[in-house]
Amino acid sequence: MAKILIIGACGQIGTELTAKLRSIYGTDEVVASDVRKGDAEFVASGPFEVVNALDFNQVQAIIEKHGVEDVYLMAALLSATAEKNPAFAWDLNMNSLFHVLNIAKAGKIKKIFWPSSIAVFGPTTPKQNTPQYTVMEPSTVYGISKQSGERWCEYYHNIYGVDVRSIRYPGLISWSTLPGGGTTDYAVDIYHKALSDGKYTCFLSEETRLPMMYMDDAIRATVEIMQAPAENVKIRSAYNLSAMDFTPEEIADAIKKHIPDFTIDYTPDFRQKIADSWPQSIDDSSARQDWGWKHNFDLEAMTADMLEHLAGKVD
Ligand code: AKB
Numbered sequence: 001m002a003k004i005l006i007i008g009a010c011g012q013i014g015t016e017l018t019a020k021l022r023s024i025y026g027t028d029e030v031v032a033s034d035v036r037k038g039d040a041e042f043v044a045s046g047p048f049e050v051v052n053a054l055d056f057n058q059v060q061a062i063i064e065k066h067g068v069e070d071v072y073l074m075a076a077l078l079s080a081t082a083e084k085n086p087a088f089a090w091d092l093n094m095n096s097l098f099h100v101l102n103i104a105k106a107g108k109i110k111k112i113f114w115p116s117s118i119a120v121f122g123p124t125t126p127k128q129n130t131p132q133y134t135v136m137e138p139s140t141v142y143g144i145s146k147q148s149g150e151r152w153c154e155y156y157h158n159i160y161g162v163d164v165r166s167i168r169y170p171g172l173i174s175w176s177t178l179p180g181g182g183t184t185d186y187a188v189d190i191y192h193k194a195l196s197d198g199k200y201t202c203f204l205s206e207e208t209r210l211p212m213m214y215m216d217d218a219i220r221a222t223v224e225i226m227q228a229p230a231e232n233v234k235i236r237s238a239y240n241l242s243a244m245d246f247t248p249e250e251i252a253d254a255i256k257k258h259i260p261d262f263t264i265d266y267t268p269d270f271r272q273k274i275a276d277s278w279p280q281s282i283d284d285s286s287a288r289q290d291w292g293w294k295h296n297f298d299l300e301a302m303t304a305d306m307l308e309h310l311a312g313k314v315d
Helices: 012-025 056-066 079-084 086-105 141-160 186-196 215-227 248-256 271-276 285-291 299-310
Strands: 004-007 030-034 048-050 070-073 111-113 163-165 167-169 171-173 199-202 210-214 244-246 263-266
Touching (some): 004 056, 079 141, 086 111, 086 141, 167 215, 186 248, 244 248
Parallel strands (some): 111 163
């Protein structure tokens, strides 16, 4: 059994990933870490370390202290925040990755998971059913860092034999954790506001179609690509991954089936331009073929589950 370290464990994906990996491998086998202590209940739920992902010595020391074999590097600045602080976004998103890749190159860990994003694509990429291999000219700081990261992952795998695995997450939607600083965050906020206020003002226009995924599926994909035999993981940059795509108008319609009085209006802000540069739908046939990826949730199923959990009807 591999001892696991999650860097950036207090974030939107990290929190749920920690819980999932602990349920599979055991609480003591999974060390959660973040730059600061998050929610007290989460920190108390198992081994936790304060780790600055930009401090090579600190990351390496924690890996040695716990005998870590697999690292999930979830620390990153997302698209909207990165536009406001490009230098720090580049520093965090790239150097945290280099640290972990170099620790693996030195033979101190066995496997790395590093998340990429649909943000690696840009305005010149085909928008519908975006292929695995296509034009990639990202126009955001976040996208540039993710595309560069992908290139480095593939390089470290090809040249140094590092076992690094990655997927291009679409927008992720979860009832239990809030996103922070992304362009797709509206698709989480909308459920909260539908229940609390019965109305929502969206920062993207009504026809903005984006690829999205329910967190249950995203976590399962993360676990499955890491559990796959190494020879099945043929792409060492990052896999396209898809579940559903919708517009703000379509998610509002799905919510109205449960909350008929719900209303939405639109005040697009700077995030509109980011969304307009991204694909509308994704071809993930390589992931399906190579390591058996299959999504479970579509918009209807996700909406029912989100509203049920957020309304407190289920645990
Ligand atoms: C964001 O909106 O920045 C992220 C992403 C698509 O990677 N959710």
